Amino acid sequence: MPGLIGLRQTQRQLFRLTVLCAILQVLLLRYVGIFSGPQLPTMPSEQSAQEVAYSLLAGQGLVLKSVDVLQTLWAGYGEICRITATPNVSPNSSGTTSRTGSTAASSASTPQEVQSYILKLITPPPAKANNEGHTRKILSYQVEQYFYTTLAPQLPPHIPVAKHIASIHEPRPDGGVSMAMIISDLRQTYPxxxxxxxxxxxxxxxxxxxxxxxxxxxxxxxxxxxxxxxxxxxxxxxxxxxxxxxxxxxxxxxxxxxxxxxxxxxxxxxxxxxxxxxxxxxxxxxxxxxxxxxxxxxxxxxxxxxxxxxxxxxxxxxxxxxxxxxxxxxxxxxxxxxxxxxxxxxxxxxxxxxxxxxxxxxxxxxxxxxxxxxxxxxxxxxxxxxxxxxxxxxxxxxxxxxxxxxxxxxxxxxxxxxxxxxxxxxxxxxxxxxxxxxxxxxxxxxxxxxxxxxxxxxxxxxxx
Structure with missing residues (x-):
């Protein structure tokens, strides 16, 4: 009997050790994920507004400071956030990062202090065949990106609109698309x-x-x-x-x-x-x-x-x-x-x-x-x-x-x-x-x- 009791104690100890190792592995993965930072320029659907803002601002030599959700988009297609950022003054920072053709950036001058911007993050549900309302919304967000990146810069100063800072447009594995755009915060001048x-x-x-x-x-x-x-x-x-x-x-x-x-x-x-x-x-x-x-x-x-x-x-x-x-x-x-x-x-x-x-x-x-x-x-x-x-x-x-x-x-x-x-x-x-x-x-x-x-x-x- 003493030998059987000792064997059971050993089995319990091995079980506890296995569970502890599993917990440590999960914590390690989370730790690595937190400090590795978001990767440019991909924007998988599970990325948060904070991660997307971090990625896009980094491409402009800016460092994200805060993210506040202002509202969700119609039918849960995404969210609009107010974000703040400062110039990246790190000695090792060149002020720019590589971007694919899907990311467009404005030539706006680098701010010298904390600046406020608007992030429009589009994370729609999977594509729906022959659904006019769904298709209309998806196309409308693409139209808006085109306007801000291509047409808005042509307008003279007396016809003000928000200035485009950066944007991204990525296909998703489910056949849908994820989009994000950062523009200037109009409330700074028009409160x-x-x-x-x-x-x-x-x-x-x-x-x-x-x-x-x-x-x-x-x-x-x-x-x-x-x-x-x-x-x-x-x-x-x-x-x-x-x-x-x-x-x-x-x-x-x-x-x-x-x-x-x-x-x-x-x-x-x-x-x-x-x-x-x-x-x-x-x-x-x-x-x-x-x-x-x-x-x-x-x-x-x-x-x-x-x-x-x-x-x-x-x-x-x-x-x-x-x-x-x-x-x-x-x-x-x-x-x-x-x-x-x-x-x-x-x-x-x-x-x-x-x-x-x-x-x-x-x-x-x-x-x-x-x-x-x-x-x-x-x-x-x-x-x-x-x-x-x-x-x-x-x-x-x-x-x-x-x-x-x-x-x-x-x-x-x-x-x-x-x-x-x-x-x-x-x-x-x-x-x-x-x-x-x-x-x-x-x-x-x-x-x-x-x-x-x-x-x-x-x-x-x-x-x-």
Missing amino acids: VAGEKRDVLNQIQVHAALDWLSSFHGFWWPRIPTLNRSQLVRPPLQEVNTDGQDARHKSVWLNGGYTYLATRRTEYANLAADHESEWWPLTDWEKDEFSVAELVASVLEPKQEGWGPIEGYTTLIHGDVKSENLFTSKSGEEVVFYDFQYVGLGLGVCDLAKFFTCSVPLEMIVDDRPVPWELAMQDGEKELLERYWVRLKKESGMEYDWAIFVNHWEMALVDWLRFQASWGFWGNTEWLEARVRFILKNEKWKDAVTGNAMTAGLWGKKQLP
Whole structure:
């Protein structure tokens, strides 16, 4: 028996020793992982915002000091963080590190003290076949990177946007993609956020209109220089292309995210809702096409050939609202951000959402409550004229007022079509009243129909 007891004690000791060795091995691996630091330039999906920020800043000769998560992206596709950094003053530091072609860096001067930046980290779920919403979001982040790396540096100082610092775009083993971008922190100069307020004050509205008219005016005469074969088409069309790397694409062919070609599901739901006041927008108006389809056909920028809005097409922001801007303390200077849906279009398409979602109603209408049908009021006209005059001055182009108003009214109808199929918010009483008035104008309808014929809508079984 004593021999058996001794054998059992020895077995217990060996078991304890084995467990201890396993624990030490795990701790050693963690220790090595912590101090080895993140590796440039890969960005596997499991990397944290801190690791990604460390890697990208190192490529700029900067040392990460802090990371604060500001918000998560829509549907859990990533996060936005505010990070701080200082110059790398290590004697052994050259200030630069090697990077692959997937990492782009700006030529911004090295800061001399702690600086604040914004990190946008995209870590989407695996690719979903034929999922338009998923594809739209992925493409939108790639479009935004292109804007900040290639187009934003061309803007003059009086049209401010955030400056690109560094970015990365990496394929993932699951077929998806991970992206990250560091840009300057706009709050350093423009400390007042629009946030989720329904409206801005009058000074801010005027400043926003001035920025938009300058932005649209700057790009208007430059649109012919864009290579349209590289423009990003509607999501489901884009995924069925010849497999061209999205990093070689530029901005959206059709700016914004509400246009009909990419909202056919919502349109079908509205067409099936015969109890909706706005169901007639989907009913046949001319031959087999509805008012909504006619308007969408006219407003659609063409990848090839000529279209009715060709001479007026510019680059639009695509998601103009108070949540996507900052202003100076006085409100007299404004800067927009969130360029996920920047692309070709009419400037008034940006204004339609802006007027509905962020302009105080008292700046647009004279009468309260808002009448059932409403023509253009003095306040609306004054704001549009402010934009129109500056747009022409910035671009050096001509824009007849009657044509401008016709474009504006089409943009209102198109924007209401989206809200009616998605959900109303903002100055909806004004928007609906204006569209009721517009749709009663038979001359307006005839003009839209004629332009749709010019756009080549006839002969098509459905919109592209």
